[in-house]
Amino acid sequence: MQRIVVLTGAGISQESGLQTFRGEDGLWNHERIADICTPEGFTRDPMRVDRFYNGLRAGLADVQPNAAHRALAHMEECAATGRWDGEILIVTQNIDDLHERAGSRDVVHMHGELMRVRCTACGATPSWHADCLPQTPCPACHRPQLRPDIVWFGEIPYHMDRIAAALQACDLFVAIGTSGVVYPAAGFVQQASPHADTMEFNLQPSAGTDLFDQTVLGPATKTVSRWVR
Numbered sequence: 016m017q018r019i020v021v022l023t024g025a026g027i028s029q030e031s032g033l034q035t036f037r038g039e040d041g042l043w044n045h046e047r048i049a050d051i052c053t054p055e056g057f058t059r060d061p062m063r064v065d066r067f068y069n070g071l072r073a074g075l076a077d078v079q080p081n082a083a084h085r086a087l088a089h090m091e092e093c094a095a096t097g098r099w100d101g102e103i104l105i106v107t108q109n110i111d112d113l114h115e116r117a118g119s120r121d122v123v124h125m126h127g128e129l130m131r132v133r134c135t136a137c138g139a140t141p142s143w144h145a146d147c148l149p150q151t152p153c154p155a156c157h158r159p160q161l162r163p164d165i166v167w168f169g170e171i172p173y174h175m176d177r178i179a180a181a182l183q184a185c186d187l188f189v190a191i192g193t194s195g196v197v198y199p200a201a202g203f204v205q206q207a208s209p210h211a212d213t214m215e216f217n218l219q220p221s222a223g224t225d226l227f228d229q230t231v232l233g234p235a236t237k238t239v240s241r242w243v244r
């Protein structure tokens with residue numbers, strides 16, 4: 016049985032119409048990271064941070080998964096139905112839900128999910144709804160302490176134990192559409208490479224490109240679909 020861990024980043028959703036973070040027209044050319052993507056930014060101005068994520072939520076409603084998301088979902092489907100003797104775990108840094116909408120069932124969202132909020136009092140992560148504001152009472156504990164369910168700089172990403180175990184057990188590690196500058200995800204290739212083959216798919220070599228056995232350049236919809244076929 017082949018065990019594959021796939022790490023995805025903003026680049027896999029770019030051809031669906033979502034902006035990446037650091038590209039030429041990236042989200043962060045318009046916003047200061049410290050104002051939005053840190054707990055301190057949220058404490059300073061929760062409504063501003065809320066407006067930023069509401070903009071992203073509105074954008075998400077208008078886009079669809081693309082051929083790269085669908086190709087990965089197809090691999091999971093083939094494993095589930097016995098057509099492929101393998102196992103694939105998608106670990107995504109993305110906060111969008113395009114993997115799930117493409118049909119993937121087992122997706123690890125290490126940086127959280129745009130369509131959820133998190134209660135800082137009880138830890139519940141209910142679905143976001145249009146009336147959600149930072150001062151809205153939590154549906155579980157009724158305290159008004161909701162924040163986006165997103166991992167900001169300085170916070171510990173989710174599911175690190177499960178990810179570490181999967182990296183330890185995999186035969187192949189694949190990174191798709193990630194710049195390789197944000198840790199701990201940028202270090203996954205080094206966790207896998209002592210025992211696994213490693214590949215990256217990107218428009219251009221990532222910051223960690225030399226750490227991979229193979230780099231496939233080009234738009235993910237084409238390169239990932241070709242690889243899966």
Ligand code: BJW
Pocket residue numbers: 023024025026027029030035036037038041051052108109110126165166167168169170171172175191192193194195196197198199216217218219221233234235236
């Ligand atoms: C295509 C394409 C197409 C485009 N086809 N490809 C100094 C040194 C080392 C580390 C640190 C340091 N100082 C601080 C740190 C830690 C910090 C960090 O890494 N900072 C660096 C920036 C220096 N990390 C953290 O704070 C993390 N927590 C942490 O480390 O806790 C400690 C700990 C960890 C583990 C165990 C115990 C303790 C938390 C990081 C949280 C990141 N959160 C964000 C924001 C959430 C979303 C939001 O607010 O909107 O997550 S940051 C942002 O970057 C987002 C992304 O998930 C993440 C990665 O970005 P990604 O996906 O790579 O996107 P881009 O835009 O950078 O790249 C897109 C790529 O796609 C490009 O390469 C394109 O070429 C490519 N592409 N179109 C193929 N069609």
